[in-house]
Structures are given as C-alpha cells and as structure tokens.
Amino acid sequence: MGNESVGKLEVLMDALDYIEAHLKEEIRTEQVADYCYCSKSGLEKLFRNVNHLSVHDYVVRRRMSLAARELLADPGARLIDLAVQYGYGSHEAFARAFRQAWGVAPSEFRREKRCSELFPRLTVPPEEERIMGKKHVDITELYDLFQTRRDCWFVCCDIQGLIPINDISRKAGDAAILESLRRMNDAAGDEDVVFRIGGDEFALLTASPERAYAEGVMNRILARNGECVRWEGRDIPLSLYGGLVRWDKRTPRYSDLFSGLQATIDRSKS
Numbered sequence: 001m002g003n004e005s006v007g008k009l010e011v012l013m014d015a016l017d018y019i020e021a022h023l024k025e026e027i028r029t030e031q032v033a034d035y036c037y038c039s040k041s042g043l044e045k046l047f048r049n050v051n052h053l054s055v056h057d058y059v060v061r062r063r064m065s066l067a068a069r070e071l072l073a074d075p076g077a078r079l080i081d082l083a084v085q086y087g088y089g090s091h092e093a094f095a096r097a098f099r100q101a102w103g104v105a106p107s108e109f110r111r112e113k114r115c116s117e118l119f120p121r122l123t124v125p126p127e128e129e130r131i132m133g134k135k136h137v138d139i140t141e142l143y144d145l146f147q148t149r150r151d152c153w154f155v156c157c158d159i160q161g162l163i164p165i166n167d168i169s170r171k172a173g174d175a176a177i178l179e180s181l182r183r184m185n186d187a188a189g190d191e192d193v194v195f196r197i198g199g200d201e202f203a204l205l206t207a208s209p210e211r212a213y214a215e216g217v218m219n220r221i222l223a224r225n226g227e228c229v230r231w232e233g234r235d236i237p238l239s240l241y242g243g244l245v246r247w248d249k250r251t252p253r254y255s256d257l258f259s260g261l262q263a264t265i266d267r268s269k270s
Contacts, residue, residue, distance in 0.1 A: 008046055009197070011036045013255035015043060015055070020254070023063055024085060029055045063087070064101035065144070067094075071110040079106055145193065145205065146247075146257065153214035153246045155204040156264040157184060157221060160239040162200045172231040176200075176238050179229040183240070187220035189213075203261050211244065218242045243268035 083094030191207035
C-alpha cells in the first residue's frame with residue numbers, strides 16, 4: 001500500500017477513534033478534522049469515498065446503533081432520556097433520526113426486537129456485495145464486532161505482486177482484488193466476516209478463539225495460491241500472503257487494530 005493510502009487510512013482510523021470516544025457529546029466535523037490534523041473538506045471527502053456518507057451522517061448512524069441496543073437491553077428506558085443522552089433536544093428529533101437510520105420508529109423497533117444488524121447497513125459496490133454476501137461487514141460496523149469477539153482470531157491477507165498485475169491493466173488489478181475477496185469468503189465459516197484494510201489488503205475476523213480454526217481458514221485460502229484469475233481471455237496467476245493475530249480480550253482502538261493487522265501482513269511477507 002502506497003504512502004498516500006497509508007496516510008489516508010491513518011486519518012480515517014483516528015477519526016473513527018475520536019468519534020467513538022465522544023458519541024455522547026457534541027461532535028462537529030471541524031473538531032474531528034482538527035484532531036486528525038487534516039482539513040474539514042479532506043475529511044469529508046475521505047468519509048464519502050470510504051463510508052459513502054458524511055461525517056455527520058456517520059455520527060448519527062453510530063449513535064442510533066447504540067441507542068437501538070439500549071432500547072432492547074432496557075425495555076423500561078424512556079425515549080426522552082435516550083434523546084438527551086445522544087444530544088437531541090426533543091423526543092421528536094430523536095425519533096426522526098432513529099427512523100431515518102433504521103426505517104422504523106423507536107417504539108416499533110423495541111416492540112419487534114429488530115436489532116438484527118450491528119449497524120444500519122451501508123451500500124457497497126454491487127460486484128463486491130455479490131461476492132461477499134452475508135459475510136460482508138463495512139469498516140463502520142467493525143467497532144461493535146470487535147467488542148463481541150475480543151478473543152477471536154484474525155486472518156490477514158495481502159496480494160502478492162499486485163503492481164505487475166496493475167501494469168497489465170488497472171481492471172486486471174480490480175479483478176485480482178475481487179478474486180482475493182472471493183477466496184477469503186469461500187474459506188470463511190458462516191459467522192466469520194471479511195473486510196478490507198487497504199487497497200489490496202484484507203482481514204477475516206473469525207468467530208472462534210481457537211488458533212487451529214483460524215489456521216484452517218488461512219490454509220484453505222493459501223491452498224489456492226497459483227490459481228489464475230481470468231481477465232479478457234488471459235489467465236493471470238494470483239497468490240496471497242497470510243498471517244494470524246489475536247488481541248486476547250482487549251478491545252483496541254481502531255488505529256491500533258489496523259496498525260496491528262498491517263504489521264501481521266508485513267510479517268507474513270518475510
């Protein structure tokens with residue numbers, strides 16, 4: 001991953017860490033940008049490119065995700081108390097934001113116990129969505145998942161020699177990336193989730209605390225090294241690096257986590 005991509009990822013991780021730590025306080029985009037030492041416009045562009053929504057909309061979605069969990073965890077919680085807790089001056093304003101995020105009123109959500117997702121679902125490119133299926137998790141959904149799987153293993157992968165593939169054609173490189181996601185998805189169990197941590201770097205978070213399980217997943221992925229991805233009638237050999245890491249019941253910051261995943265990939269190349 002190039003220096004520019006690394007820099008953007010670091011900014012994104014810092015922004016997500018800041019937002020997560022201040023969700024029950026006033027958050028302005030300028031504050032987040034200042035914390036990340038970048039411009040407001042640059043941060044907004046990064047969020048829209050990666051998360052497909054603005055910083056403000058992301059904050060609202062995260063708040064509504066936590067509010068949804070509290071609605072289910074405490075059936076007696078008053079909506080006005082939740083509204084104040086998450087920075088809304090009235091029940092109506094809170095209910096309006098909740099409906100925009102989840103598609104139903106808070107009362108209906110609680111009555112039907114509709115919390116079936118970690119985070120209101122975001123859109124992803126159609127081709128990637130088709131490949132990832134139910135195992136796709138957007139980067140903005142990951143924080144809650146890290147909390148619930150703190151003792152589980154990550155399988156980290158990187159494409160070997162993507163630059164020569166991109167030299168053939170950028171679309172050939174895109175095909176290699178999609179094929180890498182497909183291989184990881186094929187090797188994953190029903191509860192494992194796959195996400196991208198860079199342009200050609202990926203991680204699979206298992207639902208198991210057993211190293212042997214993660215090793216099995218990684219071995220299934222790497223067993224396909226050398227198989228070809230087909231692009232415009234040409235067979236291009238594709239291989240991946242692979243490594244394992246676990247955080248042992250400690251929930252890391254976004255920035256620490258992604259740095260650790262990147263370090264795992266780097267070690268797998270040596």
